Amino acid sequence: MLGAALALLGPTGGPAGAEGERTGLWKPPRGLEQVALWPGRAPDGEAAAPAPEYSRTGTNPRRFAGLPVTGVYNVSVPTMTIFRPKAPAGRAAILVFPGGGFQQLAIDLEGTEACDWIAARGMVCVLVKYRVPNSDHHYDPACDCAVTPKHLTALQDAQRAIRLVRARASSLGVDPGRIGVMGFSAGGYLVAQTSNIFEPAYTPVDALDRVSSRPDFAIALYPGHLCRSGRILDPAIHPGKRTPPTFLLQAWDDPTDEICNSVVYARALEAAGVPSEVHLFASGGHAFALRPTGHGVDIWPSLLENWLKEIGILQPRP
DSSP states (O other): OOOHHHHHBOTTSSBTTOOOEEESSOOOSTTOEEEESSSSSOSSGGGSOSSOOEEEEEOOTTSGGGOOEEEEEOBOSOEEEEEOOSSOOSSOEEEEEOOSTTTEEETIIIIIHHHHHHHHTTOEEEEEEOOBSSOSSEEETTTTEEEOOSSOHHHHHHHHHHHHHHHTHHHHTOOTTOEEEEEETHHHHHHHHHHHOOSOSSOOOSGGGGSOOOOSEEEEESOOSOEETTTEEOTTOOOOTTSOOEEEEEETTOSSSOTHHHHHHHHHHHHTTOOEEEEEESOOOSOOTTSOOSSGGGGHHHHHHHHHHHTTSSOOOO
């Protein structure tokens, strides 16, 4: 199984079928607050990308509703961007982890567009730009084998971002007990990690690292890296009593992250008694995010919204 980056990108680095326009450091939409995750250099800086960060935007007329897709590469300074709610509903926040196979970040397709949807429903959205490439469990296309980097820097950034949002809950207008995570593809693997790994994946750097990084609810969309050889769950993931309620979604014809990823995780959640909602669609492919595909999977945002109401996170609209 290859990372989502290879499914999204063609040989030029842009979306498949497009040359793509290369630009410099990614910047959030105008007027939004971007915050550094770490007070200084991020932990284990030797794992940082050796080249400067850049982004590339391209269009594939056969995918992504024919709209541009932007990938961000060589992230060594992780940040979070805060999207304020249009009209607060429930004092909840969701941190979003874009996919990209831990090689790049699909920053708009699985980032800003997801945050726009979340903010429109009255929740704070926090877009996490975590470190890539090779920043967590991933697959090396050169050998088609599982590789574990020395430092799981993407997990470090994800844990730190949750702690930072919880520590700033009052100023964000958020209930510290209503903070969830949402991830796409490789970001869905980060959702599973943060839902089950609560000890810091790094040496604490300040008092903020005493704040809990456990999410209160979790949303994993076409997750990858969970199904390992023998069709078993990644042995580093151990669902238990503290694992939060989880929403899982995947398409049966996903060519990048096979449906086994959701199935083995759902079984482990069930065995642990974790209340979950699981949707497996016949078709939809991979990396559809919020863009229309013409398949039944397109209804997933309404299913998620209903689930958030049922677990008491999102208040029903008047």
